[in-house]
Amino acid sequence: MRLDKFVCKSTEYSKDEAIRLIHAGQFRVNGAAVMNEAAQVHENNTITLNGECLQAREFRYLLMHKSLGTICSNVDEGYPSLFNSLQIEKVSELHVAGRLDVDTTGLVLITDDGRWTFDIIRPSNNCQKVYRVGLSRELSEDLIEQFKRGLQLHGESQLARPAVLQILAPKEARLTITEGKFHQVKRMFLAVGYRVVSLHREQIGEIALDVPLGEWRYLTADEVQSFAAVI
Numbered sequence: 001m002r003l004d005k006f007v008c009k010s011t012e013y014s015k016d017e018a019i020r021l022i023h024a025g026q027f028r029v030n031g032a033a034v035m036n037e038a039a040q041v042h043e044n045n046t047i048t049l050n051g052e053c054l055q056a057r058e059f060r061y062l063l064m065h066k067s068l069g070t071i072c073s074n075v076d077e078g079y080p081s082l083f084n085s086l087q088i089e090k091v092s093e094l095h096v097a098g099r100l101d102v103d104t105t106g107l108v109l110i111t112d113d114g115r116w117t118f119d120i121i122r123p124s125n126n127c128q129k130v131y132r133v134g135l136s137r138e139l140s141e142d143l144i145e146q147f148k149r150g151l152q153l154h155g156e157s158q159l160a161r162p163a164v165l166q167i168l169a170p171k172e173a174r175l176t177i178t179e180g181k182f183h184q185v186k187r188m189f190l191a192v193g194y195r196v197v198s199l200h201r202e203q204i205g206e207i208a209l210d211v212p213l214g215e216w217r218y219l220t221a222d223e224v225q226s227f228a229a230v231i
């Protein structure tokens with residue numbers, strides 16, 4: 001990870017303060033002064049501040065039940081950020097691994113471990129995302145086959161990956177996908193002439209939503225590891 005990130009993870013300094021101290025030559029990596037905040041360091045390196053050895057804090061991994069009308073960005077942009085309800089330290093270091101739209105509810109995974117996020121969202125990982133979808137009109141059975149074959153989404157050169165559509169009620173379905181393109185689910189239904197009127201994410205990989213609306217919990221070590229297992 002970058003030296004400035006390591007400093008933020010191992011001290012109470014903000015990113016700006018960390019960069020200022022790095023430029024001032026306050027940090028040594030394996031005995032040598034490093035004044036470039038972008039220098040790559042490893043947690044096994046001996047990194048010292050004024051002679052004192054620093055230890056990076058553990059990464060944090062959470063799940064949250066996102067409410068309608070909140071956004072997954074770290075700043076309020078016309079709508080309140082879901083991070084507002086997280087009363088924990090250094091919230092600004094956290095990000096959502098696989099964002100949901102403002103009008104989508106359900107499971108979001110939150111972390112400060114960029115590598116873990118990359119493992120979840122990279123398409124080659126085939127991580128399954130399960131959505132419950134409300135539609136504006138009645139679903140027809142032949143959609144199951146169309147989703148299975150792969151849909152042509154507007155603006156994409158390749159077909160969407162095969163997806164599993166389960167019809168739950170005349171205007172309600174469960175959709176399992178392994179991609180996470182911008183507005184993926186809404187665009188998939190649009191490609192077959194349907195408008196999504198409600199969208200809720202139930203599951204990502206092996207992790208199912210199990211907290212009430214607006215609430216959150218830390219993931220267990222097994223849950224964190226579960227994404228590595230499918231790589």
Ligand code: URA
Nearest residue numbers: 100101104183185186
């Ligand atoms: N697909 C969408 O269209 N929106 C979401 O929020 C998530 C998946």
